[in-house]
Amino acid sequence: MAASVGFKTSVDQACRAAEEFVNIYYEIMDKRRRSLTRLYLDKAALIWNGNVVTGPEALTNFFEMLPSSEFQVNMLDCQPVHEQATQSQTTVLVVTSGTVKFEGNRKHYFNQSFLLTAQSTPDHTVWKIASDCFRFQDWATS
Template structure:
């Protein structure tokens, strides 16, 4: 989700990201918390909620405050020797109301 607009699928995400102008980010806060649910076996599905706040500056635009929340899911290989983290869900929002 980008500022209230859903982006579904890998191709749509790639197209969207390539359409963004060059940018720079200043991260002011990061918070991470494990996600536990009674129906999830935490040994199999490890998930982490990540919240990031800061300032983003897109080329040719004024800087803007942002807030991003996403859930990371740990993926393991069948032999458990290689682990990868995947963003299972994410939401980015601008925080300034006057623009």
């Protein structure tokens, strides 16, 4: 019974972290993109439609090249990642999908997966992106 209570606590923590993170991430993406790299670990990897971007400077340059955006998240799912798979680091897998309209382009469906890792200080926990995979779902449009 104690193990299931621990797992339920992990799931609840993952859900709270995912909802908070998604609200922050897409607001920053749409309105304050210059601040977006602060959400990533220094060694984080972004895979954007098959193109790999790593490192704070490369992420900053990449995000600044994107046209302004309007993201609408239609689905959010999350789960804790077992500590055996992450060297005892508290980690959450977050998956979103929805639509995005970049200035000058038509609306696209997208899917995005994040691996978030907890960075704890004595006062609070901050979730940082360890891995981010974004993909347009153009096959879904007719």
